[in-house]
Amino acid sequence: MLGKLAVGLGALAVIGGGVFWVLTEPSDLSADTRAALEAHPGDTEAGEAVFWTAGCASCHTAPGLSVGASDEERLTLSGGRAFATPFGTFHAPNISMDPDQGIGSWTLPDFARAVMQGVSPEGAHYYPAFPYTTYTHATPEDIADLWAFWQTLPADATPSQPHEVSFPFNQRRILGGWKFLNFSEDFATPAFDDPELDRGRYLVEALGHCAECHTPRDALGGMDRSAWLAGADNLVGEGHIPALPPEGWGALDISAYLETGFTPEFDSAGGEMADVVANLSRIAAPDRAAIAAYLVALRASPSQ
Amino acid sequence: MPRLMTALATVAALALPGLANAQDMDPNVAARQSLMDLYAYNLGVLGGMAQARIDYDADLASAAATSLYHLSMAGTERMWAEGTDNMSVEGTRALPAIWDNAEDFEAHEAALVTAAEAMMEAAGTDLASLQGAMGGLGRACGACHQTYRQPE
Numbered sequence: 450m451l452g453k454l455a456v457g458l459g460a461l462a463v464i465g466g467g468v469f470w471v472l473t474e475p476s477d478l479s480a481d482t483r484a485a486l487e488a489h490p491g492d493t494e495a496g497e498a499v500f501w502t503a504g505c506a507s508c509h510t511a512p513g514l515s516v517g518a519s520d521e522e523r524l525t526l527s528g529g530r531a532f533a534t535p536f537g538t539f540h541a542p543n544i545s546m547d548p549d550q551g552i553g554s555w556t557l558p559d560f561a562r563a564v565m566q567g568v569s570p571e572g573a574h575y576y577p578a579f580p581y582t583t584y585t586h587a588t589p590e591d592i593a594d595l596w597a598f599w600q601t602l603p604a605d606a607t608p609s610q611p612h613e614v615s616f617p618f619n620q621r622r623i624l625g626g627w628k629f630l631n632f633s634e635d636f637a638t639p640a641f642d643d644p645e646l647d648r649g650r651y652l653v654e655a656l657g658h659c660a661e662c663h664t665p666r667d668a669l670g671g672m673d674r675s676a677w678l679a680g681a682d683n684l685v686g687e688g689h690i691p692a693l694p695p696e697g698w699g700a701l702d703i704s705a706y707l708e709t710g711f712t713p714e715f716d717s718a719g720g721e722m723a724d725v726v727a728n729l730s731r732i733a734a735p736d737r738a739a740i741a742a743y744l745v746a747l748r749a750s751p752s753q
Numbered sequence: 754m755p756r757l758m759t760a761l762a763t764v765a766a767l768a769l770p771g772l773a774n775a776q777d778m779d780p781n782v783a784a785r786q787s788l789m790d791l792y793a794y795n796l797g798v799l800g801g802m803a804q805a806r807i808d809y810d811a812d813l814a815s816a817a818a819t820s821l822y823h824l825s826m827a828g829t830e831r832m833w834a835e836g837t838d839n840m841s842v843e844g845t846r847a848l849p850a851i852w853d854n855a856e857d858f859e860a861h862e863a864a865l866v867t868a869a870e871a872m873m874e875a876a877g878t879d880l881a882s883l884q885g886a887m888g889g890l891g892r893a894c895g896a897c898h899q900t901y902r903q904p905e
Binding site: 513515516517686687688701705708709710711714715716717718719720723726727730 | 796800864892
């Protein structure tokens with residue numbers, strides 16, 4: 450009897466382990482995505498717009514970089530900013546074009562797999578401090594343009610710092626389980642059937658990653674999409690991050706804020722938003738207007 | 754009559770805490786916050802035109818930008834008196850780093866003067882020039898607040 454139980458438990462453990470192993474297997478790009486990447490001639494100018502919208506510079510520039518810094522400084526992705534979260538302290542890595550310390554030796558599929566699936570060229574999961582659950586919604590064409598723009602960025606030889614994460618979060622394989630729970634190919638909000646609103650939805654949900662801070666997270670750090678952009682505790686600091694759109698702000702208020710950093714009272718953006726403004730001030734005005742229109746449209750949605 | 758007295762007493766009770774706060778506030782803090790309010794007052798005109806909320810008017814834009822420029826030139830040395838950071842007095846978000854990095858802080862103040870001067874030259878030209886100068890002002894304000902003001 451006992452022997453049978455032991456065999457049964459052993460079998461369960463093997464099956465459980467097998468299921469775990471399959472569920473947590475780092476994914477690869479689909480054949481369709483690979484084909485789309487290959488078919489698209491990368492456009493550096495379009496890629497620059499993707500770069501500023503996706504906000505790569507907010508995390509991967511040198512610590513303490515001023516919002517008044519030059520384009521060149523804001524394009525040097527030497528890494529080094531620290532993000533202290535309840536799960537450990539993450540250090541944004543060097544993602545400059547340096548072939549040794551950065552990602553200069555990567556291929557386009559390496560880059561796309563990292564950005565859209567959170568998997569390194571060596572096949573390891575990245576921590577979701579890297580907002581790949583947002584970027585997975587980007588089009589392969591935008592990612593190919595972004596990589597084309599990346600080729601124009603400077604190399605910087607600053608070494609990346611290791612993350613300070615304790616057990617069990619230091620077991621990258623379990624991030625596959627996190628992804629199983631939190632990785633959705635669907636957008637959070639339904640399409641609007643309006644070109645400007647749908648553009649705004651794409652910019653916010655696939656590139657701008659507003660939700661990464663403005664949407665509350667569960668105990669495992671997954672976004673609670675039922676409370677989309679409804680405001681959240683600050684995961685990397687003090688205070689509460691407001692709901693979007695801010696109370697009383699219209700579309701013009703939002704687009705002006707994203708362009709200049711001025712609030713409707715002509716106070717100026719602070720904290721992490723100062724960096725967001727530094728990036729979004731560099732995109733085209735119609736795209737800022739589309740983001741604003743999308744956010745205002747959310748006010749009428751049931752989740753608000 | 755008693756009703757009026759009650760009403761007056763209520764008004765006084767509501768108003769007094771505010772008065773007490775105003776009296777308690779460090780005069781240097783009050784002065785620099787008043788200066789910020791005056792920046793905002795003029796930025797309201799320029800930003801309102803930039804966003805097409807109010808019609809562009811070259812004279813009004815020019816007047817607001819000139820005021821802003823002169824305000825940016827105001828001597829603020831006494832307002833930023835030692836010991837008036839947010840660890841020392843109430844009612845301010847000014848970080849001690851202002852006094853630790855005095856030279857850098859002054860460079861930020863100078864950047865505001867430069868941005869305000871650019872706006873003064875642009876505001877009366879046409880709307881597109883005014884709109885083009887808003888970003889520089891935003892960066893000047895934002896860069897200093899990013900470094901030297903406690904986030905809310």
